Amino acid sequence: MNRKLFHYGAAASLVALILLTLAWELWLAPVRPGGSFLALKAVVLLAPLMGILKERLYTYQWSSMFILAFFTEGIMRSWGDSGLSQTLALWEVAISVVFFACVLGFARTFKRKPT
Template sequence: MPAVPSLSPPSGVPVAPSPLPPDAPTRVTRALAMGLLVGLVLLGLAWELWLSPTGRGTWAVKVLPLLPALPGLWRWRLYTYRWLSLLVWLYIAEGLVRAGSEHGTGAAMATTQVLVGVALFAACAIHVRWRLKRAAR
């Protein structure tokens, strides 16, 4: 029978430490951030294309800057959580302006956008804080 090669590195060879597995709080905040991001994209599309469109639905392109964040959140990229927590403030500001200027369905969509945006910011900020705190230990 042939010998099976060992999977361990030869002695004396330095081994890079494996990254820490995610703990419960970071898994929860990642799931929240991903769900809220998808919700914000779907809300923007539904709002501008079907529920209360402005113009010919061309404002639906406003969700395009959010799409590159999905792979970064999926891959646990800390940088993505940081820039997304800044980008989401543009959507919060738009929601605040439109909540005060529109009526009916448009105002309800704007208020929902503000709430989802603030929740997304909180999830990203808490995720970054916990990851940095854990890395410092």
């Protein structure tokens, strides 16, 4: 597949996850009324953003492991929460899976061919 397609998918899903996290924890279904400090996890998602946007292979590699924390949080909150928070947690899982797949696809395009 095309490297650019994986790049755009990774960038779009990372931005979507940042926006979902902010909306979830500040307005849609915060843990505490009026917002919660869990919104700060969106700041953590900014760490790989520039490297992803600049197509740095190393960032793609380490962020493939980094995103698993958000996948795990989504699984746990979809299991433990109810209502809108549960739905948002499932969206977090889905977006994390898309990001993970795009990151792996992008990194795979750099695989050396045997000579």
